[in-house]
Amino acid sequence: QSVLTQPPSVSGAPGQRVTISCTGSSSNIGAGYDVHWYQQLPGTAPKLLIYGNSNRPSGVPDRFSGSKSGTSASLAISGLQAEDEADYYCQSYDSSLSGYVFGTGTKVTVL
Amino acid sequence: QVQLQESGPGLVKPSGTLSLTCAVSGGSISSSNWWSWVRQPPGKGLEWIGEIYHSGSTNYNPSLKSRVTISVDKSKNQFSLKLSSVTAADTAVYYCARAPDTKLHAFDIWGQGTMVTVSS
Numbered sequence: 203q204s205v206l207t208q209p210p211s212v213s214g215a216p217g218q219r220v221t222i223s224c225t226g227s228s229s230n231i232g233a234g235y236d237v238h239w240y241q242q243l244p245g246t247a248p249k250l251l252i253y254g255n256s257n258r259p260s261g262v263p264d265r266f267s268g269s270k271s272g273t274s275a276s277l278a279i280s281g282l283q284a285e286d287e288a289d290y291y292c293q294s295y296d297s298s299l300s301g302y303v304f305g306t307g308t309k310v311t312v313l
Numbered sequence: 314q315v316q317l318q319e320s321g322p323g324l325v326k327p328s329g330t331l332s333l334t335c336a337v338s339g340g341s342i343s344s345s346n347w348w349s350w351v352r353q354p355p356g357k358g359l360e361w362i363g364e365i366y367h368s369g370s371t372n373y374n375p376s377l378k379s380r381v382t383i384s385v386d387k388s389k390n391q392f393s394l395k396l397s398s399v400t401a402a403d404t405a406v407y408y409c410a411r412a413p414d415t416k417l418h419a420f421d422i423w424g425q426g427t428m429v430t431v432s433s
Contacts, residue, residue: 204358236416236417236418236419238417238419238420240359240420246425247408247423247424247425247426248351248359248408248420248423249423250419250420250421253417253419253421254417254419259421291358291359293359293419293420295418299374299375300372300375301361301372301373301374301375302349302361302364302418303361304351304358304359304360304361305358306358307358307359
């Protein structure tokens with residue numbers, strides 16, 4: 203069972219803004235460890251979407267943004283597009299587990 | 314551009330040992346990066362298995378540590394995973410991934426993944 207909790211699913215119409223939460227604890231996000239986000243399109247490997255809480259790798263549209271506060275982090279997708287339909291995972295480090303942990307994952311559906 | 318490619322048997326018998334290799338191309342495994350294994354059971358989320366540095370230093374997921382060995386072969390520019398005493402619960406897509414040796418430690422490059430089924 204993951205120590206980072208995400209909503210199982212979120213949905214929105216094209217052009218809308220959706221947000222995905224990632225709730226952790228004092229041993230991971232709350233301890234100051236960075237949060238990264240990955241996008242996994244159906245049948246493919248995960249792709250780094252946001253690193254260091256709010257930074258986008260080269261090539262990632264600025265429609266994607268990340269933030270972190272306290273023991274939680276969020277990923278926002280603005281101007282939702284059909285191609286954004288995928289699974290999204292947050293990831294951090296947990297000092298109690300002494301290892302890297304992923305969130306439970308969120309499926310984004312474009313209505 | 315660095316690319317990763319997993320290889321190994323797609324079927325392993327229960328109680329046996331799962332062995333996979335990740336070939337690194339377009340760059341050196343001796344660069345300042347950690348090399349990881351991550352797995353994903355069918356229809357489920359991602360689980361970090363462990364990582365290795367070119368020096369041989371390793372870190373493992375405590376829940377799998379007793380069964381996992383990750384090694385590096387600098388001459389072949391590849392690293393490997395061995396998971397012993399496998400059960401059906403180890404059936405998953407196994408990915409290798411790279412994380413630069415910085416405080417951020419994000420998995421920035423991934424292999425395409427290889428499906429491993431544990432079954433008799």
